[in-house]
Every structure is written in structure tokens, then in C-alpha cells.
Amino acid sequence: MPTKAYIYDALRSPRGRADGSNADLYEVKPIDLLSQCLRAFQRRSGREELPASIDDLIIGCNTPVGDQGYNIARAALLNAGWGSARGGLQINRFNTSGLEAVNLAAARITAEYGEVIIAGGIECMSRVPTYLNGGPMLNDPSTVINSHYIPQGVAADLVAGSNDISREELDAYALKSHAKAVAAQKAGRYSKSLEQIADANGLVILAEDTICSPGLNTDDLAELPPRFTEMGLAGFDEMALHRFPLVDHVEHSHTIGNTSKAADGCALVLLGSEKAGKELSLIPRARIRAVAMSAVDATLLTGGRNAAELALAKAGLEVKDIDLWEFNESYAAPTIRFQRHFEIEDDCFNALGGAIALGEPLGAVGGMMLCQLLDEMERRDLTLGSLTIDAGAGLAVSTIIERV
DSSP: OOOOOEEEEEEEOOOEEOSGGGOSSTTSOHHHHHHHHHHHHHHHHTOTTHHHHOOEEEEEOSSOSGGGOSOHHHHHHHHTTOTTSOOOEEEOBTBTHHHHHHHHHHHHHHTTSOSEEEEEEEEETTTSOTTTTOOHHHHOHHHHHHHTOOOHHHHHHHHHHHTTOOHHHHHHHHHHHHHHHHHHHHTTTTTTTBOOEEOTTSOEEEOSOOOOOTTOOHHHHHTSOOSSHHHIIIIIHHHHHHHOTTOOOOOOOOOSSSBOOBEEEEEEEEEEOHHHHHHTTOOOOEEEEEEEEEEOOTTOOOHHHHHHHHHHHHHTOOGGGOOEEEEOOSBHHHHHHHHHHHTOOGGGBSTTOOHHHHOBOGGGHHHHHHHHHHHHHHHHTOOEEEEEEEOGGGEEEEEEEEEO
16 A cells, blocks of 8 residues: 655745735844754644754755755754754745655655655745746747747736736735735634744744735726836747737737735644654644646746646546645736636635635745645634645646545
């Protein structure tokens, strides 16, 4: 019988604002943020010997350079005083990196290449701006042209126009995201996974998410200008139209109000085999039922639907079997498209709000979404949950978890 990969715990830092002088977590170095989250597992499990049982730490990061580069996973184990823990691996699959780290850990456990693995992601966008790591799809014109890669914001506007999603619908979705997040925060629905973050002196500097806006209204959103018009005029609109000649123009309808906000944060998941869980006296909360990755044209931002369908097929499930859905809200249009396709009720879709309201610490967002999904499944006593993230260059990752 194949080994199953169980989730024993999941935790996250609050999502902090990453906008310059208002950055909530700027004074905390990424390695210290990750180290604090690691030590939280030790405290929560009540097992001082936990580090010696860790076979690997797999950390996803969208921009693995500077303060959060040079294999921060291994560095954080040592910095946290976990020198007895084995391994330390840093990976990058854009903003799916944290979720992909979890999926990779589950695969390792299923293949019996590890018994206990911590996986997740970190992104400190106030300290390490996106795209700082460069690369040919950003800096080499011939690669950009040959791959048909366009920035995600322009791709999201293309999704809105080609799926007849209006600016008003984008803004209405953003308002729902904020309303859900505000309600969830007031009701304490983030508290089970949330770990407060302290400064170097041990003083708590961030205890809850800070980005969602309780007083946001339709008029506020309607006044915001399109965010990606200039980017489109720089040549990317022309590239999109050349790739899809049946589209006559790119209507720029995404704004700073209906897209995700830059954020700082860390999220981790403690995974293990059944045998390891018993040896450590840990109680499993869920298991990884299936994972899948999809890729579409690099001009698009629509791979999530394909990835979710592949994961369902691998699990032997149908859409109606999923009790709760999470889809990353980098942009409103792909999110609306996904929800429409699967005909998901609002109450079962991004039930606690998403990145539009809460912010998107890119490499960490997958782990944060998993925390929300699992906590809400437990609160409602549900069985199956689906988690999907669209990424740049046509990539997407989807994971199905099952409570046990």
C-alpha cells in the first residue's frame, strides 16, 4: 500500500504591508521571519526534539536573491538553532513556489525518500522587490519574443476582455474579497494558523494581517486608474494581439484595487508519513490527495482551470465532490473565470478572502492559502478542498487535500 503524505500542522505569519515606509515587517530579516515560524512548530508540537526528526526543509521563493537568497532554507535551520535537522532546499516556480514546495515534500514522503518534511514559502517584498533576480524572460528581448511572454497584468487584462468580464465585475469581486477578509478577521477565523512576529528584542510587531480595507466601497474602486496601460503601450499589447489575432484590442481594466497587493510573509506546513506521526505523537489533520501542474501559452494567465481539472482526474474526483475551493487572487479576471467555469458558490470559494484583500507575498501565498483552506474545512467539518494558483509564463499548480 502506497505511503500517504499527511499534514500535521500548518502555520503562517500575518501578511504585512510591503509599501515603502508603511512596511510592517521591514525590520525583520527574511531569515529571522522564517526562523520564528520554524520555532513555532517546535512550540506547537510540544516536542523539543522535533528538529532532529526533520528530513528536509523545502522553501519556495519568487525572488530568491539578496536577503532571501543563497539557500535561505538551510540558513534558516541553522539560524533557528535547528542544526540537527537535515537538508534545506530553496525552489522557485514563481508565485506557486510555496505550494509547489508542499507538493514536492508530499511526493518525497510518498516515495519514502523522507519521513518528516517542513515545506512552504517566504517572500519579503519590502526588502527584495519582485524581478530583482532578473532572468532572460525579463531582460532578453529575443527570449521574450520567442516565448510570447507578457507581464501578468497585461495577460490578466487580456483574460478580462476575451471573457467579457467588465471593469464593474472586477471591482465587485474585489469588494467581496475585502468583505470576506474583514468578516473572517473579526470572527477570528485566521487565529488557528496565525503566529505573531516579534522584533530582535522579542517585542511583538505584527499580530494580524494589515492590508484589507473595512471601509472600501464601489466609488473608491471606480476612481482608480487602469494599472497596466503604460506597460501595454510599451509593446506588450501588440505582442498579445499578434498571438491572438481574433482579439481586436486589450482593454486595460485591472487597477490597484482589483489586483493583489505586495506583501511580506511566511507560511509553513509540517508533513510526514503515518509512521513518523505516530513516533512523534502528532495527530494528522489532512492528507495530500492529489497534485497537478499545467502549462498554457505564456501569453495567457489561464492555466489554473486546467491544473485543477488534472488534479481532480488524478484523485478520481468530480467538481461536485470538492467542498471548499481556494484560488489565488493575483488578478480578479482569472479568478472570476475560474469560479464561473466550475460554477462554484460564493460561500465555498475563497471563503476567508484572498490576495486582493489580504496581499500576496508571492513565494508564501500557497502556504497561506493552504492554512486558510484547512482551517475553514475543519471549522465547517468538510472533507475535500482544492487549492489552485496561476503563475507567470503560463504555469499553474493545483493541490487537493482531504481531511482525515
